[in-house]
Amino acid sequence: MEIENFDAMSVKILEGVVTKQPALEVFDAEITRLYEYKSRIANMKPSADIGWLKVNSQPLIKELQSIINNWIDRFTSYLYENTTKQLANIQGFIKNVSSGIKVLPKDLTTDRDKQLLTKVMTHLRDVTQIKDQTVERFPILRDTIQLLKKHNVDVSVSKGVDLLVTIENNKTELNDTADNALGPVKEAILPLQSKESDNVKGRVRDFQIKVLDYRQEFQSALPYGKQETNE
Numbered sequence: 001m002e003i004e005n006f007d008a009m010s011v012k013i014l015e016g017v018v019t020k021q022p023a024l025e026v027f028d029a030e031i032t033r034l035y036e037y038k039s040r041i042a043n044m045k046p047s048a049d050i051g052w053l054k055v056n057s058q059p060l061i062k063e064l065q066s067i068i069n070n071w072i073d074r075f076t077s078y079l080y081e082n083t084t085k086q087l088a089n090i091q092g093f094i095k096n097v098s099s100g101i102k103v104l105p106k107d108l109t110t111d112r113d114k115q116l117l118t119k120v121m122t123h124l125r126d127v128t129q130i131k132d133q134t135v136e137r138f139p140i141l142r143d144t145i146q147l148l149k150k151h152n153v154d155v156s157v158s159k160g161v162d163l164l165v166t167i168e169n170n171k172t173e174l175n176d177t178a179d180n181a182l183g184p185v186k187e188a189i190l191p192l193q194s195k196e197s198d199n200v201k202g203r204v205r206d207f208q209i210k211v212l213d214y215r216q217e218f219q220s221a222l223p224y225g226k227q228e229t230n231e
Helices: 002-012 024-042 058-100 111-150 163-220
Strands: 047-050 053-056
Touching: 002 111, 024 058, 024 111, 058 111, 058 163, 111 163
Parallel strands: none
Antiparallel strands: 047 053
């Protein structure tokens, strides 16, 4: 079951997301160290007299600042993009499930109803496999955004909505969707699910009977009757 849940997470929530990375404390310490270097470089004198030579340090200062800014951007961009990618996956999952369980089959009289039942059951399975593990990931998403804000990274999304608000909204929407799927929706399709299960069992029995009939017919048609072997 754990393997199946991980596979479901990999496809639905973690697609395109890096999961093996250093702890946030490591990123925080490294970014802080880079800002300290940047501050020290900014306080360097732009020029200095060495004996009879006047050395212009400004080009070197600018180059060092540019290198440090690039490294800061690498760290913060990675954290931002990895977090927003995961949030986008979660939003896509919520939308997919919500739309997929909106219409429920009323009976099993048509192939369309049977396909619809299978579709709804698939969504319920996905929610069961994914929901709890996804909820467990929200704290790290929140901590990542707070770390980025600490280092003055713009973490707003469209229309100026803070990503911290987006994270909390996603968590609420995921819980609401899961409660609806595993509550009223599951209860509504349970009679049809039981009926279809009985139908499948009946079709399996019919197939087994046909196989036995065919075997007997085949054996009776052999020119020398049923052959026993001691192999």
